[in-house]
Amino acid sequence: MTVKTMAEFMAEGKQPEILFWVGSAGSYDDRAKKITKAFVKILNKANVDFAVLGTEESNTGDVAKRAGNEFLFQMQALMNIEVLNAYEVKKIVTCDPHSYNCLKNEYPSLGGNYNVLHHTQFIQQLIKEGRLTLQGNLYKGKRITFHDPCYLGRANNEFDAPRQVLKNTNAEIIEMKRHKQTALCCGAGGAQMFKEPEKGDKDINVLRTEDALETKPNIIATGCPYCNTMMTDGVKAKEKEAEISVLDIAELIANSEEL
Amino acid sequence: MQYLPNIIFAILLTVAIGYFAKNVKKLIRNIKLGQDVDVSNNKKERFKNMAMIALGQSKMVKRPIAGILHIIVYVGFIIINIEVLEIIIDGLFGTHRAFSGIGPIYGVLIGIFEILAFLVFVAVVIFWIRRNVMKLSRFWKSEMTTWPKNDGNFILYFEMVLMTLFLVMNATDVSFQNMNNGNVISQFIAPLFSGMPESTLHIIERAAWWLHIAGILIFLNYLYFSKHLHIILAFPNTYYGSLKPKGAFNNLESVTKEVKMMMDPNADPFAAPPEGAEAAMPAKFGASDVQDLNWVQLLSAYTCTECGRCTSACPANLTGKKLSPRKIMMDTRDRLEEVGKNIDANNGEFKDDGKQLLGDYITNEELWACTTCNACVEECPVSINPLSIILEMRRYLVMEQSAAPVELNNMMTNIENNGAPWPYNQMDRLNWKDE
Ligand code: SF4
Ligand code: SF4
Numbered sequence: 154m155t156v157k158t159m160a161e162f163m164a165e166g167k168q169p170e171i172l173f174w175v176g177s178a179g180s181y182d183d184r185a186k187k188i189t190k191a192f193v194k195i196l197n198k199a200n201v202d203f204a205v206l207g208t209e210e211s212n213t214g215d216v217a218k219r220a221g222n223e224f225l226f227q228m229q230a231l232m233n234i235e236v237l238n239a240y241e242v243k244k245i246v247t248c249d250p251h252s253y254n255c256l257k258n259e260y261p262s263l264g265g266n267y268n269v270l271h272h273t274q275f276i277q278q279l280i281k282e283g284r285l286t287l288q289g290n291l292y293k294g295k296r297i298t299f300h301d302p303c304y305l306g307r308a309n310n311e312f313d314a315p316r317q318v319l320k321n322t323n324a325e326i327i328e329m330k331r332h333k334q335t336a337l338c339c340g341a342g343g344a345q346m347f348k349e350p351e352k353g354d355k356d357i358n359v360l361r362t363e364d365a366l367e368t369k370p371n372i373i374a375t376g377c378p379y380c381n382t383m384m385t386d387g388v389k390a391k392e393k394e395a396e397i398s399v400l401d402i403a404e405l406i407a408n409s410e411e412l
Numbered sequence: 413m414q415y416l417p418n419i420i421f422a423i424l425l426t427v428a429i430g431y432f433a434k435n436v437k438k439l440i441r442n443i444k445l446g447q448d449v450d451v452s453n454n455k456k457e458r459f460k461n462m463a464m465i466a467l468g469q470s471k472m473v474k475r476p477i478a479g480i481l482h483i484i485v486y487v488g489f490i491i492i493n494i495e496v497l498e499i500i501i502d503g504l505f506g507t508h509r510a511f512s513g514i515g516p517i518y519g520v521l522i523g524i525f526e527i528l529a530f531l532v533f534v535a536v537v538i539f540w541i542r543r544n545v546m547k548l549s550r551f552w553k554s555e556m557t558t559w560p561k562n563d564g565n566f567i568l569y570f571e572m573v574l575m576t577l578f579l580v581m582n583a584t585d586v587s588f589q590n591m592n593n594g595n596v597i598s599q600f601i602a603p604l605f606s607g608m609p610e611s612t613l614h615i616i617e618r619a620a621w622w623l624h625i626a627g628i629l630i631f632l633n634y635l636y637f638s639k640h641l642h643i644i645l646a647f648p649n650t651y652y653g654s655l656k657p658k659g660a661f662n663n664l665e666s667v668t669k670e671v672k673m674m675m676d677p678n679a680d681p682f683a684a685p686p687e688g689a690e691a692a693m694p695a696k697f698g699a700s701d702v703q704d705l706n707w708v709q710l711l712s713a714y715t716c717t718e719c720g721r722c723t724s725a726c727p728a729n730l731t732g733k734k735l736s737p738r739k740i741m742m743d744t745r746d747r748l749e750e751v752g753k754n755i756d757a758n759n760g761e762f763k764d765d766g767k768q769l770l771g772d773y774i775t776n777e778e779l780w781a782c783t784t785c786n787a788c789v790e791e792c793p794v795s796i797n798p799l800s801i802i803l804e805m806r807r808y809l810v811m812e813q814s815a816a817p818v819e820l821n822n823m824m825t826n827i828e829n830n831g832a833p834w835p836y837n838q839m840d841r842l843n844w845k846d847e
């Protein structure tokens with residue numbers, strides 16, 4: 154696995170093709186780190202020249218903004234923009250739809266203008282351009298259902314890329330009743346990830362897991378580290394963890410190609 | 413005496429339209445209590461949205477049964493109103509079926525009206541059954557008791573009565589029935605009245621005529637007090653609806669100024685603010701009452717049809733949390749009406765009544781249950797964004813009152829100190845590479 158930082162590129166006097174925005178979950182959360190590494194393997198396989206910010210990356214401020222703390226969000230944003238602009242970053246790819254949405258939609262008016270892509274969009278591009286050929290058969294005959302992340306799907310109208318990429322696993326893709334525009338949230342958004350849910354009669358991730366279970370899947374595919382945690386917990390709550398695994402699309406591709 | 417009906421009609425019409433105009437003025441004044449927001453861009457795209465969503469009902473048909481029924485009622489309502497034009501002319505000038513002179517096409521027109529009236533009647537009956545017999549859960553949530561529940565049914569009764577009156581009026585109009593052109597539906601109602609002397613029929617026909625137009629005028633004035641205001645406000649509301657991707661939340665400019673100043677190493681923190689800066693600063697960050705929201709949000713509150721599509725898709729509501737995005741809109745309207753009445757009672761000046769939207773109408777518990785998933789925004793058939801109001805109120809809670817739940821405060825402290833929502837060291841951010 155080769156991972157270079159922006160500073161290292163700079164020292165060599167070079168610019169990478171993309172900046173991989175790892176995000177806080179992707180950097181620190183044990184489960185999400187596996188997604189990060191799977192994506193790096195895909196980037197390596199396709200020979201993509203990419204860099205990370207490493208210790209110069211800081212939280213996008215997305216979750217603070219959604220919690221209502223606009224001050225903290227803008228402080229984080231302005232700090233990150235300063236770093237990104239100093240490195241003259243043009244294209245950013247991230248595995249976290251929340252970072253994706255924030256960088257793409259909320260940084261521009263603060264002075265940060267980049268071409269931002271979700272990792273599934275970038276993988277789809279690589280396939281289209283012939284830079285990445287997939288032929289793995291590991292998941293052939295398996296049933297996979299994809300849970301749309303709110304901040305990729307409804308928030309940014311990207312429903313196609315993750316599904317197109319998933320097709321390359323040769324698995325059977327089964328849609329949940331609520332999918333695409335009507336997909337149900339996993340329950341993590343809007344800073345819920347970091348607090349106890351308000352009083353109610355059920356947890357949202359359990360309800361969403363029930364949606365998924367209706368499709369009788371072998372695998373629940375996700376495209377967001379927070380969704381992944383929520384669905385994994387949901388599957389555990391339903392005591393199905395022995396039969397059903399919850400995997401990010403990057404992991405599915407990396408596994409299927411035996412990277 | 414001969415002109416008495418004409419005079420009574422003219423008075424009725426003037427009073428009805430006058431009262432309506434008065435309420436429209438009040439409506440506009442209340443909406444203008446909101447903060448300014450720039451929505452002057454992209455006129456073309458905005459018109460397109462209005463044409464598609466309000467006129468074309470594109471969002472309604474996402475739920476096909478309700479969508480198609482609604483289109484029938486909507487098309488029927490608009491087209492039958494051409495008939496109202498004739499009624500007004502007849503009423504003012506004492507004519508009878510003033511448009512009948514246009515020839516056989518008149519029969520075709522009335523025929524269409526009759527079919528629509530019948531279809532509207534059927535659709536409205538189905539709507540009533542969905543609400544009251546099948547009890548669709550979105551019409552039976554806790555915010556749908558008392559007035560909102562009655563309001564929904566009143567309108568259905570109203571339409572049933574109006575359509576019946578229209579058809580009875582035609583059925584008892586002897587000359588119209590004799591013409592036998594355009595009485596597509598009313599010819600089947602006419603036999604009910606067979607055997608009655610012509611004078612009785614005439615009285616019934618006149619009564620139906622008067623009640624029909626009176627009903628329409630009452631309906632017009634009922635709008636202001638009802639969720640039915642959407643038949644007018646859906647148009648401006650879809651026009652002014654957001655054009656950005658749903659995930660894009662607005663950045664507060666007032667905050668940008670402060671943050672930039674804080675981060676500028678050359679700024680003197682003790683320097684007196686420049687002249688006029690004080691006035692330019694917003695009184696508060698976020699919203700605790702309706703006046704802190706922007707006017708499009710207030711327009712939306714009046715536009716809400718209380719259909720509950722938002723709430724029926726809300727993950728928080730589906731799992732028994734208190735939050736209901738429909739209630740957020742209804743609360744905003746109720747509070748705005750209260751503020752408006754306060755202003756009316758105090759000679760145009762709002763007197764502090766010790767109440768506000770936050771706390772007295774919407775609780776913190778509701779606000780903190782939102783996952784910002786945008787399901788409500790996606791569902792709304794008239795481009796309302798309940799989430800934007802929730803966000804403004806969270807901003808007030810956090811930035812003005814530091815009233816976030818403890819766990820969120822911890823999370824934010826972590827971001828402030830180490831650039832991640834967890835207490836990890838910033839210097840460990842790339843450790844995953846070698847693990
Ligand atoms: S954005 Fe908030 S209010 Fe709207 S549907 Fe999602 S959780 Fe409910
Ligand atoms: S906000 Fe929209 S979807 Fe929700 S009740 Fe009102 S009109 Fe219906």
